[in-house]
Amino acid sequence: xxxxxxxxxxxxxxxxxxxxxxxxxxxxxxxxxxxxxxxxxxxxxxxxxxxxxxxxxxxxxxxxxxxxxxxxxxxxxxxxxxxxxxxxxxxxxxxxxxxxxxxxxxxxxxxxxxxxxxxxxxxxxxxxxxxxxxxxxxxxxxxxxxxxxxxxxxxxxxxxxxxxxxxxxxxxxxxxxxxxxxxxxxxxxxxxxxxxxxxxxxxxxxxxxxxxxxxxxxxxxxx
Numbered sequence: 686x687x688x689x690x691x692x693x694x695x696x697x698x699x700x701x702x703x704x705x706x707x708x709x710x711x712x713x714x715x716x717x718x719x720x721x722x723x724x725x726x727x728x729x730x731x732x733x734x735x736x737x738x739x740x741x742x743x744x745x746x747x748x749x750x751x752x753x754x755x756x757x758x759x760x761x762x763x764x765x766x767x768x769x770x771x772x773x774x775x776x777x778x779x780x781x782x783x784x785x786x787x788x789x790x791x792x793x794x795x796x797x798x799x800x801x802x803x804x805x806x807x808x809x810x811x812x813x814x815x816x817x818x819x820x821x822x823x824x825x826x827x828x829x830x831x832x833x834x835x836x837x838x839x840x841x842x843x844x845x846x847x848x849x850x851x852x853x854x855x856x857x858x859x860x861x862x863x864x865x866x867x868x869x870x871x872x873x874x875x876x877x878x879x880x881x882x883x884x885x886x887x888x889x890x891x892x893x894x895x896x897x898x899x900x901x902x903x904x905x906x907x908x
Contacts, residue, residue: 686721686735686742688752689714694858695753697760697837699829700736700822701771703844703870707761708735710868711861717749724818733821738828739837741815757857759840761847762826762903765896766880766889769808772822773801774877781877798883805888808895827898841903881908 687696687707692714698704698721712719721734727745743750763771774781780797787793812820813828830838840857842850847866854862884892893900893907900907 686737687711687715688717688721688749688756690716690752690756692858693756694861695756695758697758697829698735699760699762699826700824701768701775702761702763702826703847704735704761706868706870707865710864730816731818732815733818736815736821736824736829738813738815738824739830739832740828743832753837757840758838759842759854759857759861760830760838761842761844762830762899763844764880764905765826765892765899766884766908768826769805769823769888769892769896770801770880770883771877772820773804775822776819777801777804784878798885801883802885802888805884806891808891810895813895825896825899827902830902843903 686698696707696711698708723734724731725734725745732741732745737745777800780800783793784790784797808820808823813824815821815824815828830836830841840853842853851862851865854865889908899905
């Protein structure tokens with residue numbers, strides 16, 4: 686998350702949706718002293734300050750949360766299937782790298798597919814509360830943007846169509862769009878496999894169930 690009181694904007698860092706690139710580009714405007722990064726303990730539980738669902742943000746940092754009311758707030762979203770695979774890749778880069786580097790590529794790929802689908806099938810609604818670190822990159826995008834029925838983001842940009850959907854940023858701050866489009870991508874895992882080549886029917890079914898609201902709210906099609 687980037688909070689700029691001087692520029693009066695908040696960037697919600699939705700995990701696995703181009704957030705690292707956007708964060709790096711916008712860091713020069715941050716007025717929190719790089720506070721929303723790494724981990725923080727709240728009531729004996731650790732949270733990832735970079736990727737907080739709205740209800741966690743409100744509970745853990747009510748003072749900063751109050752700034753949402755007087756700031757322009759925006760975030761990026763991504764196709765739920767691709768994002769689920771990317772969430773696994775983030776914490777298991779060695780398995781993905783082995784697919785391309787191992788002498789026995791077929792065996793490495795079989796292991797990768799087994800593990801990524803096992804992870805995705807293990808995701809439950811209760812896993813995505815924002816308090817369970819192993820699933821911190823897989824939180825629902827709805828929970829990053831919404832607090833109950835209220836959307837806290839003034840502008841939501843789809844990563845797949847960023848050239849078109851980022852035009853909305855110009856209404857509030859034209860420079861933000863220019864910065865986002867001009868920044869080289871970071872944290873992109875080389876050799877990532879397309880979701881349709883990775884996901885098993887069981888994994889697709891679980892994504893459709895767990896992330897149903899993300900498909901509906903952000904206009905992504907279910908398989």
